Amino acid sequence: MSDNEYIPKSKVGKWFNDRLPLLTLANHLTDYPTPKNLNYWWTFGGILTFCLITQIITGLTLAMHYIAHADMAFESVEHIMRDVNYGWLIRYIHANGASMFFLAVYIHIFRSLFYGSYKSPREIIWIIGIIIYLLMMAAAFMGYVLPWGQMSFWGATVITNLFSAIPLVGEGIVTWLWGGYSVDNPTLTRFFTLHYLIPFLILGLVVLHIWALHVPGNNNPVGIDIKKPSKDTVPFHPYIVIKDGFALLMFMIVFAFFVFYSPNILGHADNYIEANPMVTPAHIVPEWYLLPFYAILRSVPDKLLGVIAMLSAILILAVLPWLDTSKIRSAVFRPLYKQFYWILVADVLILGYMGAMPAEGLYLLIARVATAYYFLHFLVVLPLLGFKEKTLPVPLSITEPVLGGMANLATAKQNESIDKIK
Amino acid sequence: MKSFLKIFSILIFLGCSLNFYSSAAEKVEYLKTDWSFKGLFGKFDRGSLQRGYQVYTEVCASCHSMKYLSYRNLAEDGGPEFSVAEAKAIAASFDVTDGPNADGEMFIRPAKLSDKFVMPYENIKAAQAANGGAYPPDMSVLVKARGGGVDYIYSLLQGYEEAPSGITLDDGVYYNKYMYGNNIKMSAPLSDDLIEYGDGTKATVEQMSKDVTTFLMWAAEPHLESRHRMGFKAIVYLIILTILVYFSMKKIWSRVESEV
Amino acid sequence: MSEKKTNRRDFLFTATYAVGAVGVGAAVWPMIDQMNPDASVKALASTEVDISSVKPGNTITVLWRGKPVFIRRRTQEEITEARLVKMEDLIHPEKDEDRAKNPEWLVMLGVCTHLGCVPLNDKGDYDGWFCPCHGSHYDTSGRIRKGPAPWNMEVPKYEFVNANTIKIG
Numbered sequence: 001m002s003d004n005e006y007i008p009k010s011k012v013g014k015w016f017n018d019r020l021p022l023l024t025l026a027n028h029l030t031d032y033p034t035p036k037n038l039n040y041w042w043t044f045g046g047i048l049t050f051c052l053i054t055q056i057i058t059g060l061t062l063a064m065h066y067i068a069h070a071d072m073a074f075e076s077v078e079h080i081m082r083d084v085n086y087g088w089l090i091r092y093i094h095a096n097g098a099s100m101f102f103l104a105v106y107i108h109i110f111r112s113l114f115y116g117s118y119k120s121p122r123e124i125i126w127i128i129g130i131i132i133y134l135l136m137m138a139a140a141f142m143g144y145v146l147p148w149g150q151m152s153f154w155g156a157t158v159i160t161n162l163f164s165a166i167p168l169v170g171e172g173i174v175t176w177l178w179g180g181y182s183v184d185n186p187t188l189t190r191f192f193t194l195h196y197l198i199p200f201l202i203l204g205l206v207v208l209h210i211w212a213l214h215v216p217g218n219n220n221p222v223g224i225d226i227k228k229p230s231k232d233t234v235p236f237h238p239y240i241v242i243k244d245g246f247a248l249l250m251f252m253i254v255f256a257f258f259v260f261y262s263p264n265i266l267g268h269a270d271n272y273i274e275a276n277p278m279v280t281p282a283h284i285v286p287e288w289y290l291l292p293f294y295a296i297l298r299s300v301p302d303k304l305l306g307v308i309a310m311l312s313a314i315l316i317l318a319v320l321p322w323l324d325t326s327k328i329r330s331a332v333f334r335p336l337y338k339q340f341y342w343i344l345v346a347d348v349l350i351l352g353y354m355g356a357m358p359a360e361g362l363y364l365l366i367a368r369v370a371t372a373y374y375f376l377h378f379l380v381v382l383p384l385l386g387f388k389e390k391t392l393p394v395p396l397s398i399t400e401p402v403l404g405g406m407a408n409l410a411t412a413k414q415n416e417s418i419d420k421i422k
Numbered sequence: 423m424k425s426f427l428k429i430f431s432i433l434i435f436l437g438c439s440l441n442f443y444s445s446a447a448e449k450v451e452y453l454k455t456d457w458s459f460k461g462l463f464g465k466f467d468r469g470s471l472q473r474g475y476q477v478y479t480e481v482c483a484s485c486h487s488m489k490y491l492s493y494r495n496l497a498e499d500g501g502p503e504f505s506v507a508e509a510k511a512i513a514a515s516f517d518v519t520d521g522p523n524a525d526g527e528m529f530i531r532p533a534k535l536s537d538k539f540v541m542p543y544e545n546i547k548a549a550q551a552a553n554g555g556a557y558p559p560d561m562s563v564l565v566k567a568r569g570g571g572v573d574y575i576y577s578l579l580q581g582y583e584e585a586p587s588g589i590t591l592d593d594g595v596y597y598n599k600y601m602y603g604n605n606i607k608m609s610a611p612l613s614d615d616l617i618e619y620g621d622g623t624k625a626t627v628e629q630m631s632k633d634v635t636t637f638l639m640w641a642a643e644p645h646l647e648s649r650h651r652m653g654f655k656a657i658v659y660l661i662i663l664t665i666l667v668y669f670s671m672k673k674i675w676s677r678v679e680s681e682v
Numbered sequence: 683m684s685e686k687k688t689n690r691r692d693f694l695f696t697a698t699y700a701v702g703a704v705g706v707g708a709a710v711w712p713m714i715d716q717m718n719p720d721a722s723v724k725a726l727a728s729t730e731v732d733i734s735s736v737k738p739g740n741t742i743t744v745l746w747r748g749k750p751v752f753i754r755r756r757t758q759e760e761i762t763e764a765r766l767v768k769m770e771d772l773i774h775p776e777k778d779e780d781r782a783k784n785p786e787w788l789v790m791l792g793v794c795t796h797l798g799c800v801p802l803n804d805k806g807d808y809d810g811w812f813c814p815c816h817g818s819h820y821d822t823s824g825r826i827r828k829g830p831a832p833w834n835m836e837v838p839k840y841e842f843v844n845a846n847t848i849k850i851g
Contacts (some may be wrong), residue, residue, distance in 0.1 A: 246671050251433065481826060
């Protein structure tokens with residue numbers, strides 16, 4: 001928080017603020033200069049904050065009624081659905097909220113990919129974001145185990161068994177994760193504990209994510225550095241608050257349709273059958289938001305390599321700022337990258353679809369090609385593109401989006417002064 | 423205006439593709455009927471629920487438990503809505519084990535509204551032993567536990583056929599064209615006029631299938647009606663607030679020269 | 683900016699805030715109400731007690747809504763003692779006739795109205811109950827006579843189903 005000049009008007013406010021500068025913080029958040037050309041893809045940060053808070057509140061209230069015990073978990077969920085006042089509403093918001101959370105986070109991530117928001121000087125924001133994304137997956141997976149239905153049980157079995165791919169210590173790690181010789185009550189209680197903990201870790205990381213964002217300020221659709229505050233920026237409140245609010249409300253309409261009119265469509269029917277260690281469901285499918293990675297896992301014929309491929313698919317994102325060699329941020333000025341970007345989007349969607357299909361025949365072949373392309377995009381296409389691509393002229397500022405300029409404000413200014421001398 | 427319509431349609435598109443993802447696996451054509459509980463204002467047909475309860479209790483309940491329901495549910499809003507006196511009478515026709523009493527002994531008493539539905543078997547093992555090894559699944563959430571939902575249950579009840587030539591069935595196994603793998607261990611449970619409906623409706627297999635499936639839908643989603651009511655209100659509210667916020671946003675952004 | 687324009691803007695913002703606040707309120711209520719007694723708890727709200735084996739001068743304690751209920755079959759002396767007390771002498775004046783419809787049977791929550799402990803039978807200065815936690819004395823009608831408790835022990839809603847059975851709740 002660089003703007004230390006803020007001095008509260010009231011005496012009490014000043015007294016308090018000298019001891020704990022909360023008012024300075026509030027003032028910083030209110031006045032925070034934001035590029036005025038942010039489009040609606042930028043509203044998903046606010047929407048994600050809403051999702052996290054909603055999940056935490058509904059989760060806390062569910063935890064007041066849920067019983068983390070293998071013999072009682074399923075029954076306690078039915079108790080919530082039938083007897084607890086508004087229990088069905090709270091549970092459906094929580095269950096569908098997880099899906100909406102991931103829907104929003106994918107849009108947020110792909111927005112960042114399109115406009116190059118991960119590039120210097122925003123690498124730390126991006127890496128914190130990837131950690132949040134990983135924790136979200138962990139929280140979602142463990143949350144799915146809690147109702148103790150068939151998919152809970154077998155999902156937990158399959159995912160924990162991934163660790164058995166590790167040479168030598170793998171089996172030991174899996175037994176340690178389970179707290180027994182199979183997924184059972186000890187597994188359930190520890191998953192509940194961690195499922196309760198992780199959202200608060202995410203909350204802490206979100207604070208860091210926003211803190212790191214407020215150092216360089218927001219990227220914007222043009223992708224150039226801007227002076228702040230200036231005529232290119234508007235104060236966060238009320239301009240961005242109302243715009244985020246408007247987008248959030250539209251998001252909530254979609255959310256409400258799921259909660260009230262098809263609350264179970266995103267879940268799997270088998271999870272309404274109580275866990276049975278003797279019978280595996282015919283098709284084990286993870287929740288939709290994990291399907292692309294599931295497809296990558298299955299497309300590699302070797303157990304250990306499959307796990308490594310799946311993990312790399314996520315971790316490769318963490319080094320993305322260094323894989324992308326282009327100095328231009330926004331895809332608007334990168335005609336070639338723009339095409340590859342949409343191919344990647346299609347590739348991930350195909351992977352997701354293949355993850356839901358049986359791993360055989362043509363499906364498997366397509367999944368393999370898509371997996372190979374996924375890595376090709378990050379490891380080959382992006383590094384080369386930075387050198388080969390002929391980019392379009394970038395404007396000097398948001399308000400003067402005409403003349404050729406540089407992505408970097410300092411260089412652009414230099415050019416400007418050179419022009420003046422001429 | 424243009425840009426937010428774009429993003430809204432993208433959201434809806436993504437929402438629909440999520441639906442597609444999850445329904446992609448199910449491809450079977452089920453028998454269709456008009457369910458009164460579908461749609462924005464969907465409600466249960468009380469008569470159908472009450473008849474459905476009769477089918478359940480006279481036919482299914484001899485093998486299938488419904489352990490998450492209580493007799494009080496029968497009188498609750500949004501359900502079959504038997505009167506409290508009727509529900510009490512239904513409960514009292516079942517015996518439950520209670521206790522221990524002051525002497526430390528368990529005793530049998532008529533069920534009360536607060537009691538759970540009495541189960542046909544003590545436990546899963548007993549149920550399996552009595553049914554040739556197959557456990558008749560608990561019916562409390564059955565329609566939500568099957569991919570095809572109500573259409574699947576409705577079809578299954580009417581899907582019994584002679585096995586096609588070339589397929590030999592083991593003893594105690596029946597052919598059903600809607601069952602996964604076509605082999606089912608439950609014999610056809612319904613036949614025309616198997617029961618006599620209290621309200622005089624003709625008890626055809628089709629009618630009974632529809633009634634009992636409606637009853638099972640309610641059993642799995644007892645708050646469906648209030649969910650639909652609340653959903654409609656919530657969405658209308660959200661639309662109104664969205665419109666208000668939209669105009670407020672226009673107003674605020676008119677101070678700067680920029681398009682929202 | 684003209685005054686008319688300002689008014690219109692103010693109205694729009696006020697309406698937005700007001701409608702938004704209604705929604706927040708509506709969303710908060712389920713989160714609060716979920717902590718109220720649920721449908722299965724409410725369904726257990728009544729219990730029937732067999733009192734045929736209780737002898738005069740004895741008290742049985744039964745559990746109702748998770749709280750002890752004292753059912754005392756009073757002797758004639760206890761009834762007389764309770765009915766002779768003058769209203770002026772009571773901290774929380776209530777007639778014994780109102781507390782025990784059938785004078786032989788006193789039914790009340792066995793919970794001290796001070797801070798919720800369970801008083802002891804046949805103890806204290808007034809031949810009734812005595813709360814060991816902070817020294818409240820109750821008489822043979824369960825009325826507070828001495829000590830920090832502010833009210834008499836509460837009489838729940840109950841009825842005689844027949845001569846031998848009381849239904850509480």
